[in-house]
Amino acid sequence: xxxxxxxxxxxxxxxxxxxxxxxxxxxxxxxxxxxxxxxxxxxxxxxxxxxxxxxxxxxxxxxxxxxxxxxxxxxxxxxxxxxxxxxxxxxxxxxxxxxxxxxxxxxxxxxxxxxxxxxxxxxxxxxxxxxxxxxxxxxxxxxxxxxxxxxxxxxxxxxxxxxxxxxxxxxxxxxxxxxxxxxxxxxxxxxxxxxxxxxxxxxxxxxxxxxxxxxxxxxxxxxxxxxxxxxxxxxxxxxxxxxxxxxxxxxxxxxxxxxxxxxxxxxxxxxxxxxxxxxxxxxxxxxxxxxxxxxxxxxxxxxxxxxxxxxxxxxxxxxxxxxxxxxxxxxxxxxx
Ligand code: SD4
Numbered sequence: 492x493x494x495x496x497x498x499x500x501x502x503x504x505x506x507x508x509x510x511x512x513x514x515x516x517x518x519x520x521x522x523x524x525x526x527x528x529x530x531x532x533x534x535x536x537x538x539x540x541x542x543x544x545x546x547x548x549x550x551x552x553x554x555x556x557x558x559x560x561x562x563x564x565x566x567x568x569x570x571x572x573x574x575x576x577x578x579x580x581x582x583x584x585x586x587x588x589x590x591x592x593x594x595x596x597x598x599x600x601x602x603x604x605x606x607x608x609x610x611x612x613x614x615x616x617x618x619x620x621x622x623x624x625x626x627x628x629x630x631x632x633x634x635x636x637x638x639x640x641x642x643x644x645x646x647x648x649x650x651x652x653x654x655x656x657x658x659x660x661x662x663x664x665x666x667x668x669x670x671x672x673x674x675x676x677x678x679x680x681x682x683x684x685x686x687x688x689x690x691x692x693x694x695x696x697x698x699x700x701x702x703x704x705x706x707x708x709x710x711x712x713x714x715x716x717x718x719x720x721x722x723x724x725x726x727x728x729x730x731x732x733x734x735x736x737x738x739x740x741x742x743x744x745x746x747x748x749x750x751x752x753x754x755x756x757x758x759x760x761x762x763x764x765x766x767x768x769x770x771x772x773x774x775x776x777x778x779x780x781x782x783x784x785x786x787x788x789x790x791x792x793x794x795x796x797x798x799x800x801x802x803x804x805x806x807x808x809x810x811x812x813x814x815x816x817x818x819x820x821x822x823x824x825x826x827x
């Protein structure tokens with residue numbers, strides 16, 4: 492899909508979104524896929540191709556992540572924004588219904604970190620591989636080492652950023668006003684990506700759940716910084732008995748509370764997915780309210796029944812849902 496088409500899809504999604512009311516509790520018929528942000532609409536389409544044919548949730552979430560990693564000028568994958576040294580480093584993780592999981596962090600020059608994460612899960616006794624070791628493992632398993640180039644947009648953004656070299660992780664707060672709409676879309680009018688993470692949760696026809704996350708991480712981070720998106724229990728958690736959750740936003744805050752594990756544990760206690768996400772957001776906000784006002788974190792969850800929901804610190808967090816009967820964007824409630 493070229494960038495124009497991708498942007499058009501995003502804006503179609505945005506049009507659908509503005510007519511949506513805020514979600515409280517939605518029970519969807521299985522199979523179900525939910526993905527972070529409105530960019531999740533295109534991702535869900537890739538996931539759905541596998542789910543509707545009775546395929547496994549694990550294969551489906553991997554396919555969804557691959558589809559967005561393929562976007563050259565996207566916020567996720569090698570087209571994403573680099574770290575402060577101008578290097579794109581990717582984090583990803585995947586988890587299935589048996590609590591098998593794999594992850595990569597700080598991976599350079601490999602197009603599909605989600606698939607490397609799956610290989611870590613399937614071919615090694617480990618869960619996470621990082622940096623050069625992760626790259627070496629990827630190459631040994633047939634992944635191609637791509638040229639070290641920034642996408643056009645990332646290069647421009649990096650040059651702009653170098654003017655101030657200031658690291659301010661204010662995800663989707665300040666720019667949403669510029670856009671002028673009630674919700675922050677995946678891309679702004681000028682094409683700037685608003686976030687850089689795709690989290691995908693799916694339940695297949697058999698009722699099994701899996702999840703995957705892929706990201707280029709926080710833009711202009713310190714080289715070597717790892718966020719929540721490769722941390723099982725922070726950026727992703729799946730418990731096939733209970734439900735699954737993923738996150739987007741400032742990863743440090745999510746890691747601090749083991750965010751998605753917490754969300755799943757709240758669902759185990761009987762909270763709806765939306766309320767479980769709200770409780771996790773409260774945990775972050777109550778720790779440091781002044782800081783919480785300056786950042787964004789959103790959680791997204793689905794329980795075993797296919798009920799789903801999300802919650803965020805700030806206005807602007809949305810997710811995309813696809814079932815046999817539903818294909819739309821849902822805005823989450825927010826705390827501040
Ligand atoms: C990170 N959680 O690296 C990611 C960033 C993100 O939308 O979600 N951006 O901390």
